[in-house]
Amino acid sequence: MKCPFCGEIDNKVIDSRLSKDATAIRRRRECLGCARRFTTYEQIEDMPIMIIKKDGRRETFSREKVRSGMQRACEKRSVSVNAIEDFIDELERDLRDTGEKEIPSTMLGEKIMEKLQALDEVAYVRFASVYREFKDVSDFVSELKLLLGNQNTGR
Template sequence: MKCPYCGETEDKVIDSRQGKEADVIRRRRECLSCSRRFTTYEKVEDMPLVIIKKDGRREVFNGEKVRAGMLRACEKRNISVHVIDEFIEQLERDLRETGEKEVPSHQVGEAIMNKLHELDDVAYVRFASVYREFKHVNDFISELKYLLKQQQKGGK
C-alpha cells in the first residue's frame, strides 16, 4: 500500500479489525520508510446484478423498484412493510447466490408472485394483473379460478 505521507510502498499491518457491519476490514499500517501510521479499509467489491428485461434491455437490479411494485400491490392490505423489505433483501441474496451476473426478469417476477401468493391473494392478483399484463376480465377470472383451486387443495 502506498504511504500517503512519503509515497513508499513498503509497510506492515499493525492491526486488523472488522467493521461494525462485518462488511469492511479496517487495517492500521505503518510505513517502513517514514514510520508514520495510516489506516486503510478493505471491502468486497459489489458486482452489479443485471436484470434482463422482456425486450432484451438490461438494467441493474433495483430493490426500490421491486419495493414500489409490491407496495402498490399490497396497498390497503394487512402486510407489513418490514415483511416486504425482508423479502427483497432475501430475493437479492438468492439471486446473487446463483452466481449469475445476469438474471431474466421473469425469474424476479415469479419470485415476487410466489411471495405475494403466500402473503395475500388480493395482493397477488393485483401484482399478477400488471406483471402478466391482463388485458381482459377473463384473465382475472382465470387467475381467480387458479387461486380457488389452490385453496381447495389446501394450498392456502
C-alpha cells in the same frame, strides 16, 4: 497500499479486525517511509445483478423498483414496511444464490409473485395483473381460480 500522507507503497499491517457489521476487515497500517498510521478496509466486491428485459436490454437490479412495485401492490393492505424490506432482502439473496450474473426479467417477476403470494394474496393478484398484463376480467378470474385451486390442494 499507497500511504495517503507520503505516497510510499511499503507499509506493514499493525492490527486487523472485523468491522462492526462484520462485512469488512479493518486494517491498521504503518507506513515504512514516514511512520504515520492509516486505516484501510477490505470487503467483498459487490457484483451487480443484471436483469435481461423482455426486449433484450440489460439493466442493473434495482431494489427501489421492486420496492415501488411492492408498495403499489400492498397499498391499503396490512403489510408492514419491514415485511416488504425483508421480502426484498430475501429476493436479492435468492437471486445472488443462483450464481448467475444475468437474470431474465421473467424469472425475477415469477420469483416476486411466488413470494408475494405467500405474503398477501390480494397484493399478489394486484402485482400479477400488472406483471402478466391482464387484458380483461376473464384474466383476473382465471388467476383467481388458479389461486383458489392451489389453496384447496395445500400448496
